[in-house]
Amino acid sequence: MLAIVVSACQSTPSSKPKELNREAGQSRIILMPPDVQLSELEAGGTLEPKGDWTAAAKTDMVEAFKAQGVARNIVFVDYDEDKLPADKRDTVHRVTKLYGAVGVSIFRHQYGDLKLPTKDNGFDWSLGPSVSVLREQYGADYALLAYARDSYSSDGRQALKIVGAIAGISVPGGRQFAFVSLIDLRTGDIVWYHHLNRDTGDLRGKEHANGTVATLLEGFPK
Amino acid sequence: MIPVSRRAVLGGLCSCSAAALAACHPMNAPEGPVAAGFRPTLSSDEGGIWQVMDKAEADVRTSPFRIRDEELNAYVKDVVCRLVADHCADVRVYVTRAPYFNASAAPNGMIQVWSGLLLRTQNEAQLAAVLGHELGHYLQRHTLQRLRDMRDKSSFGAWLTVGFGAAGSLAGLAMLATTFSFSRDQEREADRIGLELMTKAGYRPMEVPRMWENLIAEQKSDPEHQERDVFFKTHPSPEERAATLTRLAEAAGPTGEISGDRYHQHLKSLRGSLLEDELRLRQYPRTLVVLQEIVAAAGDDGEIAYFTGEVYRLRGSDGDAKRAREAYDRAVALGGYPPELYRSLGLMQLKAGERQQAEKSLGQYLQLRPDASDRAMIQSYLKPQGTS
Numbered sequence: 001m002l003a004i005v006v007s008a009c010q011s012t013p014s015s016k017p018k019e020l021n022r023e024a025g026q027s028r029i030i031l032m033p034p035d036v037q038l039s040e041l042e043a044g045g046t047l048e049p050k051g052d053w054t055a056a057a058k059t060d061m062v063e064a065f066k067a068q069g070v071a072r073n074i075v076f077v078d079y080d081e082d083k084l085p086a087d088k089r090d091t092v093h094r095v096t097k098l099y100g101a102v103g104v105s106i107f108r109h110q111y112g113d114l115k116l117p118t119k120d121n122g123f124d125w126s127l128g129p130s131v132s133v134l135r136e137q138y139g140a141d142y143a144l145l146a147y148a149r150d151s152y153s154s155d156g157r158q159a160l161k162i163v164g165a166i167a168g169i170s171v172p173g174g175r176q177f178a179f180v181s182l183i184d185l186r187t188g189d190i191v192w193y194h195h196l197n198r199d200t201g202d203l204r205g206k207e208h209a210n211g212t213v214a215t216l217l218e219g220f221p222k
Numbered sequence: 223m224i225p226v227s228r229r230a231v232l233g234g235l236c237s238c239s240a241a242a243l244a245a246c247h248p249m250n251a252p253e254g255p256v257a258a259g260f261r262p263t264l265s266s267d268e269g270g271i272w273q274v275m276d277k278a279e280a281d282v283r284t285s286p287f288r289i290r291d292e293e294l295n296a297y298v299k300d301v302v303c304r305l306v307a308d309h310c311a312d313v314r315v316y317v318t319r320a321p322y323f324n325a326s327a328a329p330n331g332m333i334q335v336w337s338g339l340l341l342r343t344q345n346e347a348q349l350a351a352v353l354g355h356e357l358g359h360y361l362q363r364h365t366l367q368r369l370r371d372m373r374d375k376s377s378f379g380a381w382l383t384v385g386f387g388a389a390g391s392l393a394g395l396a397m398l399a400t401t402f403s404f405s406r407d408q409e410r411e412a413d414r415i416g417l418e419l420m421t422k423a424g425y426r427p428m429e430v431p432r433m434w435e436n437l438i439a440e441q442k443s444d445p446e447h448q449e450r451d452v453f454f455k456t457h458p459s460p461e462e463r464a465a466t467l468t469r470l471a472e473a474a475g476p477t478g479e480i481s482g483d484r485y486h487q488h489l490k491s492l493r494g495s496l497l498e499d500e501l502r503l504r505q506y507p508r509t510l511v512v513l514q515e516i517v518a519a520a521g522d523d524g525e526i527a528y529f530t531g532e533v534y535r536l537r538g539s540d541g542d543a544k545r546a547r548e549a550y551d552r553a554v555a556l557g558g559y560p561p562e563l564y565r566s567l568g569l570m571q572l573k574a575g576e577r578q579q580a581e582k583s584l585g586q587y588l589q590l591r592p593d594a595s596d597r598a599m600i601q602s603y604l605k606p607q608g609t610s
Contacts, residue, residue: 044376051264
């Protein structure tokens with residue numbers, strides 16, 4: 001019987017500040033809507049996006065961040081795009097999209113094997129100064145951005161895994177890949193980053209979402 | 223149709239394995255054409271795809287490459303609504319700045335029209351045909367069909383791989399190939415629907431094959447650059463489409479509205495910037511064909527003459543200098559050319575050693591473009607010779 005190698009890969013967070021800027025007693029952090037996609041892994045390896053799971057996970061993650069923020073003496077400010085003028089809204093949308101790309105690059109090039117020769121001086125990643133739109137609008141010091149892609153084996157995939165194991169063929173299952181960052185809104189610099197890349201973890205249901213968020217926030221600056 | 227029977231065969235096999243190991247997926251969204259006002263439930267496979275596309279649409283909406291000209295967007299949307307009045311509220315159109323012939327339809331009703339296409343359809347009837355084709359993809363749920371097909375075929379392939387070892391992976395490859403050829407059949411279906419919709423809306427069906435003939439002429443002018451055509455790689459050959467569409471258009475009847483003037487009027491304020499993007503591709507033979515087609519449809523004017531001159535000036539083959547100068551002369555005679563004409567003319571005059579004329583032309587350019595970003599460089603050309 002073939003045992004599938006389980007690699008629960010969790011990074012050590014990259015952090016510049018050990019402590020948050022708390023000039024006003026509490027730190028104001030804008031909680032951006034997380035970029036989340038939950039999918040089902042079909043027998044043949046295709047990913048099928050799951051709309052209801054994704055929508056629920058998004059809500060549950062936001063709730064979990066807020067609940068866990070309280071324990072850390074953080075005021076999370078909701079991002080409300082309707083409060084921004086159209087051009088600024090577009091800018092914020094582009095920045096959050098850029099965050100997805102940069103976050104994946106950090107995973108690949110900071111933690112993965114594909115080291116970049118220009119990035120050998122510690123942790124040096126930024127979204128650029130256009131994030132200041134958020135600082136001006138909300139009077140916040142930081143923004144918290146989260147990104148999550150989670151997949152789960154369908155019944156067919158589960159069955160295939162069992163048959164595969166009997167036949168001696170490894171059939172991988174679903175994966176949880178997520179990262180969360182703290183952005184300094186004065187500079188756009190990513191001052192804290194933590195990712196998860198594991199074949200365990202779940203974002204379906206409040207309890208699971210809470211657990212994943214707690215793991216994501218490990219090592220968050222005080 | 224072949225793909226249907228192939229799917230039926232696969233479906234049958236799939237349900238065999240399903241009986242054994244519960245591997246099959248229920249079809250959990252309605253089949254057939256999309257109904258007006260339809261929105262899938264989030265828990266269906268279709269709902270999942272719509273959610274992903276809604277997110278992609280937000281990216282398109284906020285993209286710096288979206289052309290935000292309200293009048294042009296409203297005009298294109300009007301044509302959509304004329305084609306499918308019932309679905310008018312379900313479809314959003316975005317004109318995207320990309321200098322190639324392409325348009326796309328997403329399953330959630332987002333339609334993108336690339337700016338390079340707008341230079342290559344020469345009247346409203348041709349634009350309606352393209353939009354009708356994209357609406358065909360949307361109405362027939364082609365993306366969903368393809369994704370379901372891929373899922374079922376790859377699932378089946380995975381079962382084969384596990385069940386029969388290496389032979390199974392070959393079968394998997396063969397199935398992957400049919401997944402892509404299937405989409406060509408969808409293209410054919412979309413062509414047919416596009417022609418039907420535009421005919422029903424009162425446009426002249428023969429404009430569709432005419433557009434394809436123009437595209438073929440453009441492609442033939444520049445055989446070197448055929449590999450640039452992403453569009454043609456995933457679609458049936460233009461020759462095949464032109465032939466099929468000619469047959470269908472002839473059957474649909476010879477009459478109908480063309481509306482070339484209205485089309486070009488709406489394009490006019492943006493046309494210069496689209497032609498600048500086109501020039502940057504440096505595909506001169508193609509651009510010349512496009513310019514000739516615009517002249518044939520909308521008549522010659524100073525702007526087209528100027529850009530024709532630019533093609534010759536930038537290409538710089540034998541005799542092109544003379545052709546460029548002639549085109550600039552024609553532009554000046556026709557009027558409506560951009561001030562950059564004097565910059566181009568001045569630079570050519572400098573090169574030809576006609577210093578006095580060059581100074582006059584470049585001076586004219588700076589006068590007409592007081593905020594020219596290259597003012598300092600142009601002024602350096604105007605300094606007396608021998609100084610630096």
